[in-house]
Amino acid sequence: MITDLLIEKLRGIVGKSHVLAGRAGTELYSYDASLAWGQPGIVVFPADTPAAAAIVSAASQAGVACVPRGFGTNLSGGTVLPEGIIICLSRFNRILGIYPKSRHAVVQPGVTNLELQTALAPLNFFYAPDPASQKVSTLGGNIGENSGGPRCLKYGVTTNHVLGLEMILPDGEIIRTGGAALDPPGYDLRGAIIGSEGTLGIVTEITVRILPAHAAIVTMLAIYDDIGAAARSVSAIIGAGIVPTTLEMMDAPIIQAVEDSYACGYPRDAAAVLIIEVEGPAAGLEHQAQNIRELCMQNNCREINAAKNDAERNRLWEGRRGAFGAVARLAPSYLVNDCSVSRTKLPEALARVTEISERYEIPHGNVFHAGDGNLHPLLLFDSRDAEQMKRVKKAGWEIMEACVQLGGTISGEHGIGVEKLAAMHMIFSREDLDFQQGLKDAFDPCNLLNPGKVIPAPGPDDRKKAELSKTGGHGAAVTALIQTIQSAGIEKQVLLPVGNGSRREFGNLSSEMPFPLGSSGLDDIIEYDPSNQVVTIGSGLSLEKLQDELQVHNQWLPLRPPFATLAHSLGGLAATAACGPERMVYGSVRDLMLGLRFINGRGQLITAGGRVVKNVAGYDITRLMVGSAGTLGMITEMTLKVATLPERCCALTAQGSLDTLAGAAARIIESNLWPACIVAVPVEPQEADYWEISIGFEGIGKSVESQVEQANRLLQEKSMQSIGVQDYDPINGRFNEQYQVLDGFDFLLRANVPIDQLVDLFVAGQPSLPLHYPFLDLGNGRALLGLEKFANADWLNFADLSAERAGHAFLEKAPVEFKKENDVFGRPRPEWGIMHRLKNVLDPGHIFDPGGLPGKA
């Protein structure tokens, strides 16, 4: 209960004027942009992390619930907390630093998305997620909901662009996870936090990736007389392997409402319009735009026109961003549905929406991220009319059911909050929900942070999922694994999932002899939808087999993990989150994974994520499992995003001293080029300071060609001469030879630091790196070093040097003797505590070998 004492305490922490307790004050925080309502007890406005942490501690001691709030524009009731404390982060409003050289920025959570974009624009950089609410939604709120936006079709959503977080746990402890250095050891905590709707921790500082602005942009408006034709055009474009930056759709009611408020140049008599944008180097862009035009025209487009200048372009976007607000002209209230289906199912989904809206006599309009299959039917009504309100809720519910039946999910980007709580049953079984609850329990055992959100309490609806989805079944191999795991539970036998067994040495030694759990029976392709660019596979499938199958459709999984031969199982790759230098453009495993299934320590088959490209329903267990190295469960099935094979892969090479090469790499990283990789290796290992740099470009032929040319010019600016331009194989990439050399060493050291610190770390580390072979991934700030020997002290010294540069070091491989005395993850870090708590809660029987977890168990 909120007592006067607590109020006094909070006033003491933030000052009297930053605590609101009165009737009017709390009325102002009783809503967000959804229909939910509930009056909080107090609202506090801390200005820094210690104050926020003190508030959380005080609340936790008093047993009072609290919730972090940005600008309250979420659409799911996520910041409505009756009787609790609202911790408003609007005073955390500073951009702390922008670092183009290492492509990252550090911001406070109360900075709005647009403020960051505005600060980046003059530097020719941008932050990819761009929710339509960008001018009034905070980055903290974006993290809370894992927000997407029009551009996310090409770049992915918030979780794909946040690198690190500082946050306050529900008991007041402050931890950091991730940062400018990629892939911190251990569980992907930031993945779990992003989209957790303020229920796991309060984010107080954010490190994001920033990307160089593209040289050219074409924005087109395609006009249709039939909404089905517009939806078919979307499928046609994606099916043709083109990924525009945006593919947004609006239908007639929305077009008219927008035009009534603001003349954006949408034709009032159209049944639908698409806003299609492509960007990239000028070369090849017009060709791509032309392809899109043709595909649209083939699908009964009335006409398609490109914006002639920035003003026209902005006008088109202004209308799209304001569309939710504009419907206020049609009715005082709206309920926005946020279902997501595979893009090929869009025409069907839209037809179902129309049918439902007509049946309930609730008018609707559609404005949505068509390229992602993320629908936003807006149901229009007057919230003052209770009877209408009932009908609206029913219609909304049926739309969700319809989309789930079509293989989709209930929320693509707005979150569950309280509004979609009951609908969680449509897509998750009780076991799935319990596993998610475990995550919550590990973070917040007393259930004090934004309680009552995201996960519905157990009840009769728990059986709902089985009724709706047809994908519940599994094969004999999975049944056998379940049995093995269950009996291991009884016999207290520790298990180690090993994929096809090729990379068993990952992580620390554990005390017991784990029993290896193979995935050999799980090597089938379960479902492959080439026109939707999504594939679901068994975890035992080898990368090679998958690539073979995908190539038939001119597609591939854009992943070239070092050391992993093509024979490697995909489950193993996911568990170790392996990825190569090409992640600069393709992202890493976590970015490609849409959903997965795994067997937990209780022997239950758990589903996480889904099969659609946008999905924020529930906690992001998918990201948590990627890189969890078999410590939480045995992955059996995964759904992955695939891509069109690049037309051309081509590397520019040059030689020189490491310093010169680093200078060249820096110049390219700051430019508006989009290399796939920048790697330096010594020409003659152990010789004088003479290196070779490879700068790879992949994609459409014309664009690759022009980028290679431009990169060459930048090298010349740095008075370097390229020594060659070489094409390479898209599946195998360019570095297999080097990986083989590295793999021959007993020790394999992997260090990550912010991109611009890599060479510095390498030079500083030289004395403690006896006879080694280096592979410097200059585009991602990662060093891979093969070593024959490594003294304990040298290892710790190197780990410390990495830590001093805001990075971390990790031994991918080390002899057993060495592991007996060392932690391959380096010195303990505070955030490992919560990782172990997670492991304990999610695998209470300690069935899975803990060696993959940092911090010797």
Added chain:
Amino acid sequence: MDIATYYDDISQCNKCGFCQVACPIFRSTGHESGVARGRLALLRAIIEGRLEWGADIEEPLFDCLLCGACTANCFPAIPTADLVLKARSEYLEKVGRKSIHRLLFDHLLPYPRRLHWAARAVALGKNSGLSDVAQALGLLRIFGRNLPKANEIVERFPHRAFRDTNKPGVYAGRGRSLRVGYFVGCGVDVITQDAGNATLQLLNKIAKEVHILDNCCCGLPAWSYGDMEAAQRLAEKNLSALASREVDVIVTDCSSCASFLKKYANLFPPGHRLHDNAVFVAGRVRDMVALLFDNQPHTAVRKDPLTVTYHDPCHAARGQGIVREPREILKSLPGINYKELPEADWCCGGAGSYAVAHHELSRKVLDRKMDNLKTTGADILVTSCPACVIQLSFGVRRHGLNTQVRHISQLIS
């Protein structure tokens, strides 16, 4: 009419939050109480019976700058400023007017001489018995919140009022035909007399006759405070001074006054005995900026070029739609390098007349303005409203900038 009459308008707010981006108060405080969505939510709560008229809504109602920026960003275009005004009016009825308001609106503003006298007496701090008067004047933004400390805001409090040297009457100018009536705003009269003198000089060049009008306060402060009756009384007094058919146009160099004079017809709805008169007067009012735009006098070429930027007073940009004119004037001046001010149309926190109850709040709004100003590196910051000139000059001094703040008339003459 009570606020419940506007339930439909208020219910149009779907809580999208888009108004947050432009509301100067919200951007400075991050408080929901300071943004249209919040103000409307409170009104809705009152209508729906969850909240009562009382002191705890005074701040959200009276902090509003009435700048209209929210409406410009609101797709359903909810006229929050108007609704807030209506609510203020009802608040005064239900919760009561304070005596200092009566003092200001009923006894000082109708009488320019009294206003000046009172202001000077308080500023000199001679008579401690004047604390009520000080407080009342403090409500006028032109003096700052706390008049006894007004030297912070008003650099040099002039000993004489503008009107002391420029009596009402008809003066011959050098222009060919135009007969101009000059409406002297309180700000010009009491404080920014340099601007007034510059305007007068320019009018002399442009017009054949300059009539210095015998007006009092335009009534905007009372109206913004929600005191319709006081506003009407002031307006009525002015209508008789302004109704002369001897002038072709009524000009004022205060954008706030100009925008309010143009709205006189709204104060006296059709059927009111003064309606026709109000329509007639309102139709002849022009902002000095607009007049200058049409009749730009020649100016001498400067030797060393100056960087100049421009702040849009709310009452010029949103109140009268004057945005392009001042920029074109400035760009056309020889020897001037014009640089656009980021967020130029953001309220400076001066809010024309009566406004920001919190000194701290108005400062935060001002600080943001100053940060933007710094990025331009301008030598001169130009604007067209005396209240803005006063507020911005205060900001420049507080931030130790070398930029000079000038009324547009001063820059041209």
